[in-house]
Amino acid sequence: MRLKKAHIKILLAIVLLTALFQQKSHAQSFPVRPGRLLLNPSVTYFFATKGWDSLSVLKPFANNGKFTSTTYNMAAQYGISRRWSVFAQLPYVTNSFTQTGYANHNSGLTDLETGINYYLANIDYIYYFMLHGTVITPLYKDNPGLGYGLTGAELKLSFAGSGHLFGNHTFFTLEDGIRQYFGSQGPWQNRYSGTFGMSLDQKFMNQVSVSLGGFYSKSDFKAFNVNPATEKNFAFNQVTLSYGHSFTHEFSVFVSGGTFISGRNTGDGSSASLSLVLRPFK
């Protein structure tokens, strides 16, 4: 039973991380117009029936184990000035892990993320460097199914740009962030992603993108491998495909599908998400 709980904990933690990771990726990589509010509500469904062990060996979950999770996330970004913008995201998660003769369910608000974006520099007004600072505040207590329960902070650098290919608009983002959860068992994580997108028409009404990203998470408490803290040592990479359609300049819809492609100490899952991008004020 103890191992089962450990599995659950890591799966829950990672699904939260990955679901949120996908949502906020490229919106923050470009500067935001002062006074503009961007709202990004989304829902993500994740499921996994197998996982990688500590040696990156892929195995089915024992006893027909299945993990599913649905994340409802509201993200917002607001332009303060040419260089500064602020953001926040509030996720609500429902998790379920079932095995033959066992079921575990969890739900609740998880980690609130608030932060600032700083527009560092550009190259020819095409390529942008941004710096992002995030504070992670857990909105729960003593519920490992919802996350680490630790306050954290992240510093991230992003590089993004746009261009043309085959007569269509293109864009890309590259991001790398270092996150530290505070406390004696808090892991540090390297979170990275790269996205390439292309419009399917001249007016950017339809676009597709592909992302490759992942985590590398490490805790100082790796020596105690029977302790749940050891599950803070994990890594994975995932690929995500997205399609977006802009109904108006103020309203767009994105659908995404993603799957893990490699991992260690983590579930091998796939996800699907639906998100909206709203600009309520012109």
Add this chain to the structure above:
Amino acid sequence: MRHLTKYFTANHLFRAFSLLLILAVFNWQSVTAQAKKPANADGDVSTEVVIHDGDGIFNSVASFTFSVKNRLPTDQNGTVSYEVKTEKGDKVLDKSMDVHISSGADKDIDVAVPNLKPGFYKINFMINVTEYDDTTRRAFGIRPKEITSEHARPADFDAFWQKAKDDLAKVKPNFKVTLVPKKGTEDRNVYEIQMQSLDNYTIRGWMTLPKTTNPHRKFAVLLGLPGYQVDLDPILGSDPDLAIITLNTRGQGTSRGPIDTRRDEFISYHVEDKDRYVMKGVIMDCLRAIDFVYSQPNLVHDNIMVSGGSMGGYLAIAVAGLDKRVNLCSAQNPIMCDIRGLNGEVDWPMSSLKKYVATQPGLTMDKVFGNLDYYDGKNFAQDVTCPSLMGIGLLDPFAPPNNEYVTYNVIPGKKRIMVFKDLAHEISGKYKELEGRWMRDTFALF
């Protein structure tokens, strides 16, 4: 290949082989394409000059390659020569060499020009062979950021223009904005604008605004300034964030009236008197347009870019120098820069000025140059503190690169120049693309 196998795996080798195969196929196509066009009676001799710097700007040694292709059925014998001159036409260097170019052959001649002082130079490549004569003209620069003017700004330059601004302030503007529905589009409204300027002259222009249902929406401003004797129309475009104002300054387009000269006479209109010279009113018209922007509550008053080409570029610099309400200055091929230095370098506007002087008893070019010192683009540029962008063509016959750099070099604000080595009195689309991105970034129109 043995080196390759030392470092590459079989997979790498396979990929490398595939790449080589692809390259070989392309190369074969290239060779066969050439073979399909053998020298024949319908062939020709063609030449090309390659300047070995993207902008035609060198630090010390200027280098070129003069390429000749002989597609005639006969060998060509003769000479290839080149000469380097200053922009005023003083010869700096000339060389000639005998050449023999076989039928169907190509010949590349590398040329290096060392030991030149900072400045811009013209280089002409001449080919004179059995059945072909041609001259290819190019220009290049040597350390242009070291170029300075030999002519000082008048000591009372600031006082002169302060008085002009004071006189303008005494004129009640009477701004009028009239919607012109028939010129509008689905996305934009077009307005005719009218105002009173210096000497109570009535000037007109156009303003186009994106249609919006938000009554509080404010727009950044692009103020387009006119080229010489150009009648500016409304500019529509599809930018949802920008108000575009085009101004017809006095004596041009819809602002002809008391000043209604023939085209070549406008530049010399009252040049005998610095207080009455037509450009004084023209420049004040542009400042009045800034007043107009400030009078409009739906325009963002600290997001104003002035932009123009030729005379419009000159006016952009003049306005940005005189009026600190301008936030961005974009000048393309500005004329009337380092005016005394233009003498002997360009035909126009010197020809028009000299023609005018010849018709005015007692008026001399010295007197005209003295008056034009108050209107010299480089003298306004010294006060341009807002970010600025300038575009020049190295082959420009009206705004030579020497004079442009004299002006650019004295701008104290943040600045950038785009040099087009193969263009004359024009800039390429790349400039306009950069200008748009620069403006949107500066005004935070992300």
